[in-house]
Every structure is written in C-alpha cells, then in structure tokens.
Amino acid sequence: MYSSGVIIDFHTHIFPPQVRDERDEYIRRDATFAEMYADPKTKLATSEDLLEQMDAAEVGASVAVGFAWTDDELNVRHNDYLLDEAAKSDGRIVPFCTVNPAHDSAAEEAIRVARAGAKGLGELRPDSQGWSLTGEAGKELANVAKRENLILLFHVTEPVGRDYAGKQGGALTDFAEFATTHQEIPIVGAHLAGGLPFYAPMPEVRETFDHLYVDTAAQRLLYDHTAYEHLIGLIGAERILLGSDYPLVPQSLQIEELRSGVFRSSDLDLILGANAQRLLGL
Numbered sequence: 683m684y685s686s687g688v689i690i691d692f693h694t695h696i697f698p699p700q701v702r703d704e705r706d707e708y709i710r711r712d713a714t715f716a717e718m719y720a721d722p723k724t725k726l727a728t729s730e731d732l733l734e735q736m737d738a739a740e741v742g743a744s745v746a747v748g749f750a751w752t753d754d755e756l757n758v759r760h761n762d763y764l765l766d767e768a769a770k771s772d773g774r775i776v777p778f779c780t781v782n783p784a785h786d787s788a789a790e791e792a793i794r795v796a797r798a799g800a801k802g803l804g805e806l807r808p809d810s811q812g813w814s815l816t817g818e819a820g821k822e823l824a825n826v827a828k829r830e831n832l833i834l835l836f837h838v839t840e841p842v843g844r845d846y847a848g849k850q851g852g853a854l855t856d857f858a859e860f861a862t863t864h865q866e867i868p869i870v871g872a873h874l875a876g877g878l879p880f881y882a883p884m885p886e887v888r889e890t891f892d893h894l895y896v897d898t899a900a901q902r903l904l905y906d907h908t909a910y911e912h913l914i915g916l917i918g919a920e921r922i923l924l925g926s927d928y929p930l931v932p933q934s935l936q937i938e939e940l941r942s943g944v945f946r947s948s949d950l951d952l953i954l955g956a957n958a959q960r961l962l963g964l
C-alpha cells in the first residue's frame with residue numbers, strides 16, 4: 683500500500699456542465715471534440731465527478747486539463763470553469779488551461795490564466811488546432827510559458843500501433859523537436875510522450891529528459907504492463923508522472939496498474955506523487 687505521500691494524478695479531464703448538457707452543440711462546433719465525444723456513452727466529467735472519484739481512489743490532487751478547442755472563445759469559457767473550480771477545491775484541483783496558438787489572442791489568454799492561478803497549459807493538440815509546434819506559434823508559446831512559469835502538457839501521438847478516436851493531433855517528431863529546442867521549459871508528454879522514451883538510448887533524445895516528463899494517461903489502453911519497467915530503465919522513475927486520463931480510465935485502476943507494474947517502492951513513490959509535487963511546487 684502506497685503511504686509515503688500524497689497521490690497526484692497529472693492528467694484528468696473535466697468540462698463545464700454546459701458542455702455535458704449541450705453536447706450536440708459542441709459536436710457541431712469542434713471537429714476534434716466531435717471525434718472524441720460524439721458517442722453519448724463517452725463520459726464527460728465535471729469537477730464534482732472528479733472530486734468524488736478522487737475520494738474513492740484516495741487521490742490528494744489532480745491536474746485538470748482543458749480541451750484543445752479550435753475556437754479560442756470556447757477555450758476562454760472552459761478556462762474560466764477550470765480556474766473557478768480549482769479555486770473552490772482547496773488545492774485538490776490544479777488547473778491547466780488551454781489556448782489556441784493559431785490565434786493572436788493566445789498569448790494574452792495564457793498570461794491571464796497564469797495570473798489567475800493556472801499552473802500550466804494543456805492538453806495541447808497542435809495538429810488538431812491547426813498550428814505547428816516547430817513554427818512561429820510554437821516559438822511564441824514557448825516564450826509565454828517561460829515568462830509566466832507555465833508547464834506545457836501536450837497530447838503526443840504514437841506513430842505506430844492501432845488507431846483510436848483522438849489519437850492524431852500531436853506528431854511525435856514535432857514534439858521531439860520542440861522539446862529539444864526549448865530546454866528551459868518543463869514539458870509533459872502525455873501517453874508516455876507517444877513512445878519518445880523508447881528512443882532514449884539516442885543521446886540527443888536522452889538529453890531532453892532533463893526537462894521533459896511523461897504521463898501515464900491511458901497507458902493501459904496502449905501498452906502492456908511491461909512498459910513501466912522498460913520506461914524506468916530508459917528515462918528513470920524521476921521523469922514519470924501518474925496520469926489516468928480520467929474519466930477515460932478510472933483513477934483507482936491506473937494506480938493499481940502502477941502498483942503491479944512498478945517493482946521498487948521508491949520508484950512508485952516518485953511516480954504516484956513525489957515527482958508531481960516537486961514539479962507543481964505543491
């Protein structure tokens with residue numbers, strides 16, 4: 683039983699109740715949202731749902747990430763919800779907001795949310811939102827993140843393996859180039875960073891893991907349980923963050939996967955909470 687510290691889930695999704703209640707309207711307005719949430723069986727969780735889940739799974743704090751809407755007006759509304767719910771949560775919800783760097787309004791919104799309490803920006807999906815991580819928009823995003831002390835959390839797509847709704851949207855090659863270029867910003871690659879750690883024996887990739895972290899969001903849907911020990915050998919437990927991708931994967935299930943897949947309790951402590959605590963400055 684993990685008891686050394688607080689459990690922190692670095693990757694959960696919550697939506698304003700309005701998005702859940704008027705799902706069809708948002709399906710019309712955003713192609714990526716439609717791809718991922720058109721099926722009415724795909725759950726849209728609110729902050730109440732998340733807090734209930736955290737109580738059940740004994741999670742102390744969760745990073746709640748926004749959705750990478752293409753229309754920046756939807757990002758602003760979603761950001762307001764994340765910031766309000768975080769403010770009411772007594773530190774249990776840590777807000778990561780979203781912007782669309784394809785629009786000029788992105789930098790201003792990033793500054794606004796940073797000053798209102800956002801710890802980072804995410805889950806960003808450059809290709810879904812129509813901007814390039816390796817172009818001008820990526821450079822500006824890096825600048826604002828550095829100035830405002832924001833962590834950047836990206837969806838990263840595995841270039842191999844089966845297809846699934848929401849897989850595309852963050853090309854691994856662009857992500858790797860961005861991470862190599864911007865060593866000064868803490869970056870989190872979701873879903874084991876699309877498999878980037880498996881290239882870590884390449885010195886130039888290994889180097890990026892000085893400031894780069896991976897989260898385990900949806901790992902159990904992508905890799906088998908041997909992935910964790912391979913990962914620890916490749917990049918070290920210090921670079922791995924518990925992420926469930928709740929409500930896609932229940933938090934208790936993701937925690938259980940880690941408890942059975944990670945052999946050393948010192949590694950498990952880092953992954954379940956200590957790394958996130960240090961990174962978020964909690």
Ligand SMILES: [Zn+2]
Nearest residue numbers: 805837838872
């Ligand atoms: Zn993702």
